[in-house]
Amino acid sequence: MRVVALGCDKSGYPALLRWGEEGSLPFDEVKIFSLPCLGLVTEEVIFRILENSDALLLAGCPLDSCHNQKGSQGVYLKVKRVNSLLQEADIPKKVAIAFVTSGKVGEIEKVSEELLGREK
């Protein structure tokens, strides 16, 4: 599975890097990018990234501690919508979002399992 990971520079990106360093990644290919805030992500960007990969993993501040107040919530609502559109159209690609602080990678691991379809 080829996965693109986007993290906000406050918490998501440091957490993604740590996850990348710490262990073996469960995907064939992972590319990690950073941006100032997940609030910038639009449905269009998500779809276009999915044109060149199998899944998108977003990592950002927890919903009630986003450093821009509503950045994580904004993208979370968009992710829900994109996933339901993908499901409706029977496209086997997925977007998932992990709410992390810069030190915690547990959430990213959990979300990776989700993307692989191995959720408990």
Added chain:
Amino acid sequence: MIIAERKPIKEILSFLGPGEKILVLGCGTCVTVCMSGGEKEARELSSLLRLKGWETKDLTVERQCEPEFNLRAREEIAKVDAIVSLACGVGVQALAECFPEKKIFPGLNTTFMGMPKEQGLWEERCWGCGNCIVHLFGYVCPVTRCAKSLLNGPCGGSKNGKCEVKPDRDCAWQLIYDRLKKENRLEVLYALQPPRDWSTSRYGGQRKMIREDVRL
């Protein structure tokens, strides 16, 4: 867009009490385009009311259906006794929700959703039934444009392509037939339309639309 027409002047005048200070509030979107309630019409009506002896001012906001725009007029509204709103029915109600203690009168009769056929002529095209099937009828909506909203063929009373109920209107089924004939798709009319589920339509109280993904 939403089409509305100005109420008869006598009716508007009957709303207003003597000596009241009036504000005529225009709306800058749909009713401007169909020339019933925009800035021009607001000024016109305002002058007319002054000629009849009322102290009147006019103001036009971008859209009366948005509280943010209505609230920008709060200072002017505070100064008057009554408002004549030249917005469509939506705008009048939105305005009333923003100013719960003010006297507001609708200056327009909101009629339909339609398009300009030519400059100065607007025709209804959509009824808001909530379940669009125009593609099954050669893109002519039988719900809206047939006076009887028939879905399975003409009533048979049309004369020279004009409707028997409203002789100056085209028979919708004539239009449907003409279009499908031109496209060589008449066979779609063989599909029988079952009794329609009107629950998506305007019966049963107000409808709403929700987009959870923008409700931050």
Added chain:
Amino acid sequence: MNKLLWLENEAFSFPDFWIEEMERDNGWKIEVKNWGNKPDNFTEYDRIFILGDSFSFTQEKISSLSEEWEVNPLKVRVFPAEEVKIIFPKSFLSILEKFIIQSLSQPLFPVEARRVVPENRVLVLPQLSPALEQTLKKRGIDTIVPPSSFSLQREGINFRLYPSGDNVGAIIISPLEEKKFPISFSSSVQDTRKLVDIEFMEKEIEKRDFRKETIGFIIPKKGVTEKEWRKAFHLSQTLVERDKAEVFILVEEVLVAGENLEKEYRKARSSGVIFEKVDFSKLGTRPTLDMRGIEVEFATERDKLKREVKVDWLVLLPERNILPFKLAPFFCGDKIEGEILPLENPNVLPFSSGIEGIFLCPSEKEEELSLVIKKYLTEGVVREIGRGEVDEEKCVLCLTCLRTCPWEAIEIEGERKKARINGERCHLCGLCASFCPAHAIEIKGLSLENWVSAVSLGGKNESSSFRL
């Protein structure tokens, strides 16, 4: 000829011949410096490249460096240190070269990194308490007494009062609090007269001792002040140690956050005070038959067993709820503001409300708050002016950006014009741009196109934080 600055760190230092090769091939002039010997004047460079960790060099950091160096922040680019691959020097060099070429091809919009400092004056609503007045005065912060009727508008990062035209840099809300008890008591329980508040206990304990008595405390989790917790710990300990009384403290949650509260809690516990975490919704009370005490029935969190305790006194601490403050009567900005409530977000300034510049002062926090406000009013913030822009031709005035922006940075120009981003308040979060249905908003230098195309850069399992 493009003049470029390369600021390197200890992790990697450029060999000279690489610099020469790049300069030769591309017609650049590259100066290499490090943080120990920074140039005096940064403005002479066309671009400034920093080799650094992407997570230390966040957008905020770049804004603040650009302000310090007085350069356009779009000129400053961070080459991620994570990308430094020393193993294959040739491919690293070509990646770096591509990075520089791509940076030079980005248009330089006129953006200014500016330190915006709020006016050193605050407005306190609904009124200024003596404690707050004193601490603000001590810190040299001016306060303003508002006229009986006024309205507020945003003026850059400040607030302006109308009609007087005075500016304030921040607004402090002293919210009204309501005291509530999370549990209701029947009138028969109340008739025992053994339901008391902590002030009563404080007085009684001075007058007499409570030998052989059982005292229960009920402490909710919300809104109990640190002072009250301290009193509870202290009183309960005294009752056990001095009077050999039996003390139960029933809590929803033991909150020991706060200076030395942890220590006091442990002291109380080790002295013999019994703490139980219980579900308040299942807590019941009854008067004893002789009406001299109260029977308290509860189920503890840890073993869910139902217990019953007969207490001679039941001390209640109230829940203190901060009532939302209605700003609408005062505020005349474009955005419809609702109620001001505390924003429980650790990543914004403490005591923040949902509106930047408006702070909430809960009881007993005046000192801490005034420190936060002093810092805010003195240092201000660094903002990038000109970075967020609305294309007037595309804007349909749907008001989505106005309603979405968490920082109140959108203004609706004039009577029927277009949305506009106020650079002094814009945090560049991008929510307006991503929600705008007309694609009318652009955050300069943050191009979605570049992201999408960057997805195809790099190879397997690489991190590539080309901040685009």
